[in-house]
Amino acid sequence: MSIWIDIGALDDLPLRGSRCVQTPTGKIGVFRTADDRIFAIRNECPHKGGPLTEGIVHGHSVTCPLHNWVISLETGAAQGADEGAVETIPVRVEGTRVLLLRSAIGARVAA
Numbered sequence: 603m604s605i606w607i608d609i610g611a612l613d614d615l616p617l618r619g620s621r622c623v624q625t626p627t628g629k630i631g632v633f634r635t636a637d638d639r640i641f642a643i644r645n646e647c648p649h650k651g652g653p654l655t656e657g658i659v660h661g662h663s664v665t666c667p668l669h670n671w672v673i674s675l676e677t678g679a680a681q682g683a684d685e686g687a688v689e690t691i692p693v694r695v696e697g698t699r700v701l702l703l704r705s706a707i708g709a710r711v712a713a
C-alpha cells in the first residue's frame with residue numbers, strides 16, 4: 603500500500619501559486635494551476651538549479667525565475683529548445699489536505 607505524507611492545507615496554496623517543501627531527499631515544489639490542478643516536481647530548474655517555486659505558473663507549466671526556461675509541471679521536462687527535466691513527484695489532494703507519496707520524498711517531512 604502506498605503511504606502519503608500530509609504537507610499542508612490546500613487553502614494555503616492559492617491558484618497559480620506554489621510552495622516549497624523541504625524533504626529528506628531535497629526541496630519539492632508544489633504548484634496549483636489556474637484550473638485547480640496540483641502538481642509536484644523537484645524545486646530545481648534543470649538548467650542551473652533555479653528555484654522553480656519562485657517562478658510564474660501559467661497553464662500547466664512554470665517559468666524559471668532565473669533564465670526563463672519553461673518547465674512542464676506534468677512531465678518535469680523543459681519545453682521548447684531547452685533540454686533537461688526534473689523529477690515529478692506523485693501528489694494528491696484528500697479533502698482539504700495536500701499529500702505527497704512518501705516513497706518519492708523519503709521518510710520524514712519538515713515542512
Ligand code: FES
Binds near residue numbers: 669670
Ligand atoms: S536556472 Fe532555470 S532557466 Fe536557468
